[in-house]
Amino acid sequence: MNAPNHHPADETLGRFAAGAIEAGPRLVVATHLAGCPQCRARIRSFESAGGVLLDSMEPATLRADAFARTLAQVEAPAPATIVPAARDAAMPAPLRYYDLPKWRAVAPGVRWRRVVLPEAPDANVIMLKVGAGQRMPNHGHTGVEYTQVIAGGYTDAFGHYVAGDCIEMDEDVEHIPLADRDGDCVVLAALEGPLRLQGWIARLFQQFIGI
Amino acid sequence: MTAAPSADDMKRWLAAVAQDQDRAAFGRLFQFFAPRVAAFMQRAGLNASEAEDVAQETMVAVWRKAGMYDPAQANVSTWVFTIARNLRIDGARKSARAAAGVAVLSYETPDVENSAEEDTLASERDARVRRAMATLSPAQASVLKLSFFSEKPHAQIARELNIPLGTVKSRARLAMAKIRAILEQEP
Numbered sequence: 001m002n003a004p005n006h007h008p009a010d011e012t013l014g015r016f017a018a019g020a021i022e023a024g025p026r027l028v029v030a031t032h033l034a035g036c037p038q039c040r041a042r043i044r045s046f047e048s049a050g051g052v053l054l055d056s057m058e059p060a061t062l063r064a065d066a067f068a069r070t071l072a073q074v075e076a077p078a079p080a081t082i083v084p085a086a087r088d089a090a091m092p093a094p095l096r097y098y099d100l101p102k103w104r105a106v107a108p109g110v111r112w113r114r115v116v117l118p119e120a121p122d123a124n125v126i127m128l129k130v131g132a133g134q135r136m137p138n139h140g141h142t143g144v145e146y147t148q149v150i151a152g153g154y155t156d157a158f159g160h161y162v163a164g165d166c167i168e169m170d171e172d173v174e175h176i177p178l179a180d181r182d183g184d185c186v187v188l189a190a191l192e193g194p195l196r197l198q199g200w201i202a203r204l205f206q207q208f209i210g211i
Numbered sequence: 212m213t214a215a216p217s218a219d220d221m222k223r224w225l226a227a228v229a230q231d232q233d234r235a236a237f238g239r240l241f242q243f244f245a246p247r248v249a250a251f252m253q254r255a256g257l258n259a260s261e262a263e264d265v266a267q268e269t270m271v272a273v274w275r276k277a278g279m280y281d282p283a284q285a286n287v288s289t290w291v292f293t294i295a296r297n298l299r300i301d302g303a304r305k306s307a308r309a310a311a312g313v314a315v316l317s318y319e320t321p322d323v324e325n326s327a328e329e330d331t332l333a334s335e336r337d338a339r340v341r342r343a344m345a346t347l348s349p350a351q352a353s354v355l356k357l358s359f360f361s362e363k364p365h366a367q368i369a370r371e372l373n374i375p376l377g378t379v380k381s382r383a384r385l386a387m388a389k390i391r392a393i394l395e396q397e398p
Binding site for chain 1: 215234237238241242244245246247248249250251253254255259262263266267270271274275285286288289290291292293295296297299300333336337339340341343344355356358359360380383384386387388390391
């Protein structure tokens, strides 16, 4: 895969580095990072900024026995580390470590599945697989939508996106993505805030996700 | 109060912890970092007791992972910051993690290898970031800090600071772009 052309905003990478981003967008950004050395380098810079902020904090007062209790803990044996097993090696890391249910048809040429995050069962994260040359549903959002292209590509009024690209769509934007003609387009998408949808995908979300 | 330890002091102490399980060196690291991690976590929305728990867990991880610290990758402060950050994320999903047996912490999975672009010397990167942060306007700095300390959407930050949403967005983007511009300058 070539280096991606579309990246998360710096501000999003900053929030990722700080751990101050919702679980759904975090998975989308993490999946982008796995394939994007440029963004990984930026994350390191923002982590350095975190280190600078940490150094500059006014120290809090800890309980008097804080150090003694920490020493007692380091003397206890370390718990075993869980090494995750890939569930679907065809998917990029870290998405491959998540439980990915079977695709379900939802409209002609469009299949979907919900990605359930054990750490945030309420997160709105889905994958869509759209057949070559097919349209994805027209939709707007009330929060930012984060999309990572996993395979294939699509075009909307704003540009053309291919595997490895990450797209942030602001609230109040509507778009009608059209999958490229040369193969299925697979995307991972997460929403901050509730979805405002038109037509069948609205019914789908209401039925399965309850929003 | 004694002078703040230098980056090299911290590296020496951490090496002593890694090689000799040196408790005095660990004590110095604890004295500097534990109260600051706790303060950071309080700013991020945890109560005093939760924040102290994260600080303590962070220091336990510092002890256990000291041998994995690579001074070429990050300064000690940055490394401690990433440990505390991961524990902050982890704390919110402890029960879920136990149920699922999934330990996906971040993009740092065994499948991802670093490129040359990422391997800028850590000390150089940290010095540049410090310079960049010193040039931020107070307004940019406050939005940057809010981005770091809260997972609040911009709309909420705008309400709390009583400024328009567009202003929050442009300040956050400017602050981040400024840091990045300085970082990406040739040395």
